[in-house]
Amino acid sequence: MTEKKYPYKFTIEFNKNNPQHIQVAGILNGLPRREKADYITKAVLAYEGKIEQGKSIVDLGTLKNVIRQILSEEFDTQVMKEETMETVQVIDVSEQSDINDKGADFIKQLSQSLAAFRGKI
Structure with missing residues (x-):
């Protein structure tokens, strides 16, 4: 086989009858x-098993966009939680005497745990 004049240059013709x-x-x-050469390089190396699982090359711009999207969604969720918390009414039932002793202890412990969670103890 003769040596190629340009070893890093290729021409590919796809079969228009093969789906x-x-x-x-269409993808290319x-x-x-x-960016076609980078895409083909990644595909061939992955196909040949030359790229370790989980260590593929990541586009920095794509990574930044994903992080921004996650932060945006998380921020929106936190804002919604804060708005919801403002409308929640908390009723302390630990001091009610019409509940049997076992239930009263449970409710008292539950109220104390909730208060500790909120930082009120």
């Missing part, structure tokens, strides 16, 4: 210019 080839061509054509 998998059509799908891959959707990539920005200059």
